Amino acid sequence: xxxxxxxxxxxxxxxxxxxxxxxxxxxxxxxxxxxxxxxxxxxxxxxxxxxxxxxxxxxxxxxxxxxxxxxxxxxxxxxxxxxxxxxxxxxxxxxxxxxxxxxxxxxxxxxxxxxxxxxxxxxxxxxxx
Amino acid sequence: xxxxxxxxxxxxxxxxxxxxxxxxxxxxxxxxxxxxxxxxxxxxxxxxxxxxxxxxxxxxxxxxxxxxxxxxxxxxxxxxxxxxxxxxxxxxxxxxxxxxxxxxxxxxxxxxxxxxxxxxxxxxxxxxxxxxxxxxxxxxxxxxxxxxxxxxxxxxxxxxxxxxxxxxxxxxxxxxxxxxxxxxxxxxxxxxxxxxxxxxxxxxxxxxxxxxxxxxxxxxxxxxxxxxxxxxxxxxxxxxxxxxxxxxxxxxxxxxxxxxxxxxxxxxxxxxxxxxxxxxxxxxxxxxxxxxxxxxxxxxxxxxxxxxxxxxxxxxxxxxxxxxxxxxxxxxxxxxxxxxxxxxxxxxxxxxxxxxxxxxxxxxxxxxxxxxxxxxxxxxxxxxxxxxxxxxxxxxxxxxxxxxxxxxxxxxxxxxxxxxxxxxxxxxxxxxxxxxxxxxxxxxxxxxxxxxxxxxxxxxxxxxxxxxxxxxxxxxxxxxxxxxxxxxxxxxx
Numbered sequence: 001x002x003x004x005x006x007x008x009x010x011x012x013x014x015x016x017x018x019x020x021x022x023x024x025x026x027x028x029x030x031x032x033x034x035x036x037x038x039x040x041x042x043x044x045x046x047x048x049x050x051x052x053x054x055x056x057x058x059x060x061x062x063x064x065x066x067x068x069x070x071x072x073x074x075x076x077x078x079x080x081x082x083x084x085x086x087x088x089x090x091x092x093x094x095x096x097x098x099x100x101x102x103x104x105x106x107x108x109x110x111x112x113x114x115x116x117x118x119x120x121x122x123x124x125x126x127x128x129x
Numbered sequence: 130x131x132x133x134x135x136x137x138x139x140x141x142x143x144x145x146x147x148x149x150x151x152x153x154x155x156x157x158x159x160x161x162x163x164x165x166x167x168x169x170x171x172x173x174x175x176x177x178x179x180x181x182x183x184x185x186x187x188x189x190x191x192x193x194x195x196x197x198x199x200x201x202x203x204x205x206x207x208x209x210x211x212x213x214x215x216x217x218x219x220x221x222x223x224x225x226x227x228x229x230x231x232x233x234x235x236x237x238x239x240x241x242x243x244x245x246x247x248x249x250x251x252x253x254x255x256x257x258x259x260x261x262x263x264x265x266x267x268x269x270x271x272x273x274x275x276x277x278x279x280x281x282x283x284x285x286x287x288x289x290x291x292x293x294x295x296x297x298x299x300x301x302x303x304x305x306x307x308x309x310x311x312x313x314x315x316x317x318x319x320x321x322x323x324x325x326x327x328x329x330x331x332x333x334x335x336x337x338x339x340x341x342x343x344x345x346x347x348x349x350x351x352x353x354x355x356x357x358x359x360x361x362x363x364x365x366x367x368x369x370x371x372x373x374x375x376x377x378x379x380x381x382x383x384x385x386x387x388x389x390x391x392x393x394x395x396x397x398x399x400x401x402x403x404x405x406x407x408x409x410x411x412x413x414x415x416x417x418x419x420x421x422x423x424x425x426x427x428x429x430x431x432x433x434x435x436x437x438x439x440x441x442x443x444x445x446x447x448x449x450x451x452x453x454x455x456x457x458x459x460x461x462x463x464x465x466x467x468x469x470x471x472x473x474x475x476x477x478x479x480x481x482x483x484x485x486x487x488x489x490x491x492x493x494x495x496x497x498x499x500x501x502x503x504x505x506x507x508x509x510x511x512x513x514x515x516x517x518x519x520x521x522x523x524x525x526x527x528x529x530x531x532x533x534x535x536x537x538x539x540x541x542x543x544x545x546x547x548x549x550x551x552x553x554x555x556x557x558x559x560x561x562x563x564x565x566x567x568x569x570x571x572x573x574x575x576x577x578x579x580x581x582x583x584x585x586x587x588x589x590x591x592x593x594x595x596x597x598x599x600x601x602x603x604x605x606x607x608x609x610x611x612x613x614x615x616x617x618x619x620x621x622x
Contacts (some may be wrong), residue, residue: 039603063599064542089600129548 001126002029004096008112010072015096016115018106023073026100027060030125032092035062041088043069043080043102050076053111057102060091073111075104077118139170143264145177187593188402189537197490198292199402199509199540199552200342202372205485209373209470210397210463219462220446222328224454228428228440235439236460238425241465242409246478248468249368249388252410253444255420256461261369264389264408265300265336270448271387271419272305272363272447278419278446280362286332290319290548292341294367306333313546314437317345317502319353322419325587328360329492338367342532342544342552343502344487346373363387368411372556373484375505376477387469388412394609396464422447425455446614454591482557483508486564493568493619497575501547509554510546519578522585524549529596530588534570 007015017024032038043058045051046105051071057104058069082088082101091099116124151358189196196203214220242254258264269287276284287301290311298308309327314320319337335357339347345352354364366388368378374380380388392407393400400406412420424440431437441471471479481559484507491500491510500510513526528538528551539551557563577584589595 037600039600061603063603065545 001033001122002096003118003122005118007096007118008072008115009061009118009124010070010104010115011110011124011127012070014070014072016072017027017096018109021106021109022078023075023106024096024100025072025104027069027091028121028125030129031099032095033100035060035067036092038062038063038091038127040090040097041084041101045076045077045080045083045102047080051104051108053114055121060088069082069101071104072115073104074107077102078105079103105120132180133185135170135177135180138172138176138180141171143171143173145174146585147171153520156337163566164234168315173268174585187343189532190401192388194535194537195555195559196535196537197349197539197553197555197567199511199554200369200543201367201540202508202554202556203393203400203537204372204394204556205558206397206399206463207467207470210466213460213466214537215495215622218463220456224458230436232436232439235425237465238298238458238461239427239439240454241461241468242425244465244468245390245409245411248375248379249380249384251388251412252381252414253417253420253424254409254411255422255424255451256407256409256456257421257450258389258408258410259452259457260404261367261389261391261394261408261612262263262295262300262348263451263492264391264410265296265305266412267421267448267451268290268336268387268389268412269300269304269306271449273306273414274419275363275416276333282452284331284362286327286329286331287333288324288327288335288362288577289444290335290341292319292343292345292434292544293336293338294316294342294369295543297336297338297367301336305566306513309381311335311359313341313343316348317343318348319340319357321349321352324356328356328362330361332357332360332362334363335366336365336367336388337385338370340373340507340509343511343547344506346507347436348419350383358384364571369394370508374478375475375480377480381413382410382542386416387411391422393458394463397467398460398463405457405460407457407464409456419448420444423448423455425529430441458476479557480508483555486555487553489561490553490564490568493564494571497572498551508556511544512551512553513549514541514551515549516575518584520547521582522578524551526582526585526588527551527571527578530574530577530585531570531597533591534566534590 007017009015012019013028015028037052038060040061045057051057052074055071056068057071060067060069081100155518162443179260189202190207199283218233222234242256245254258267272349276567285307287306288309288311289297290313292313301308311323312320322573341347357364363386366385368390371390388407389410392398394405422443424444426442427437428440429438487506487508487510490508500512514527524541531538542550544550
């Protein structure tokens, strides 16, 4: 299980990579492993729309279960990873790379303080598995 | 072994039936109604029979083997139900016949409504809903209509425990309600503190599955119902698990306001591919006027020399029709037969047997399969399908391996609150020998998981098809190898 140290993590198993005012968001290696083979992915917020921290921005569906996707921090959607609509399995194979979900313009960078670092998140997942 | 599509068996001009010459004058159909092409397979009768018989042999059903699919109550469907449903007086009625000519069918529907009222402890029942989730949608619509009728239009929140059936949140969302999930406590009951925190002026109701999807009786049912009622909400009961309660507890007596029954689970009518389903809804006194209409009732009391006349009555504040005509009548005949064959004491024995069988299996296996909520169960129970010392094995692999022993897999990966869940419901219709054979298979599989995991990872081995590609099945929706020419022609129009 991979927990890159440069990322921030939410308890709903999303990660954020911060680059200036831009946040790239995806689901974690732990989340994709729990879901197993992902067969369908829908992002309901479109480019230019804003969402608050905790807001549902899409759904991910695997052969096991369906799960909502929650924004780990609020902001405006800059870009949606369109490749995932055809090849959602990228989330399984490369959750922190080609499997990213959306890029947002971070509304309030202080919300990042509420997220976990890699080692806290790793501990959190161990408690849940 | 691949069975071709029936279109692939087609041969141009082949006929299975030859119509006799008409013995009455005939009129040609108007030209504009005639199709130039009719894309049907052209096959002989034996080809049709062999094709569908072969397909049926690739399948597993309650008539071929044990089917412990948790939450689905795959009990045996007695053949006398089929015999009753085929009686000409029931099989050949038409829903638009004059009332006077279908009194027998109406009396049967009326009695079935009365039986279900008695079994559930309710004041009114509609037979219209066509399945369990349809019953839920009907029930939540009734709750919303009732709240609106008393001016409580702001109430739009439905609470759903995380141990409820998966359809409950979908139903509430479809009804325009906002869904809030409630956690379970360490004994598998609804967390009362979490419930109290959500009891406010926006609360429309709570949907409770009891026994819940862990197969456990909600030990604080009365408190849960009281809290919701005190806050001004209503309580919906998901009756899919009624097979544990018949003749023992009546949900209406516990304070449930609405409940749906699954005739295709509890009352032994065909299920799954053999359906259709039927999900009648029972309601307490204050909701009777809101039931979907029409409801079967006596429309003319009659007198000494003529019997009462049965017909259709429209409840005063009805939410309206939820099904064309009167529901799945053929299913009513089967459920009615089942109830009559058992009688009140027999139905109680059904539930006692279901609970006994589930506890027997659970006790025989819980030393090797982890039981996260270790309590006396009701009609089903949930194991974890994993072991720390067999890290490659998942519930999925155990399920697939069970097929090699001639058993249908249990429900797996549900409920979500148990890791690698295996949800097992044996039902009351299985013999001790069958249960013991299942125990032996489960013990052997646990042994193999540790000594020869490959045999699980590549299972099943003895079925007509090996492990299927579930990812491809979910993603590739057109799966026949070729689209027949005439279908292409039609799609091209």
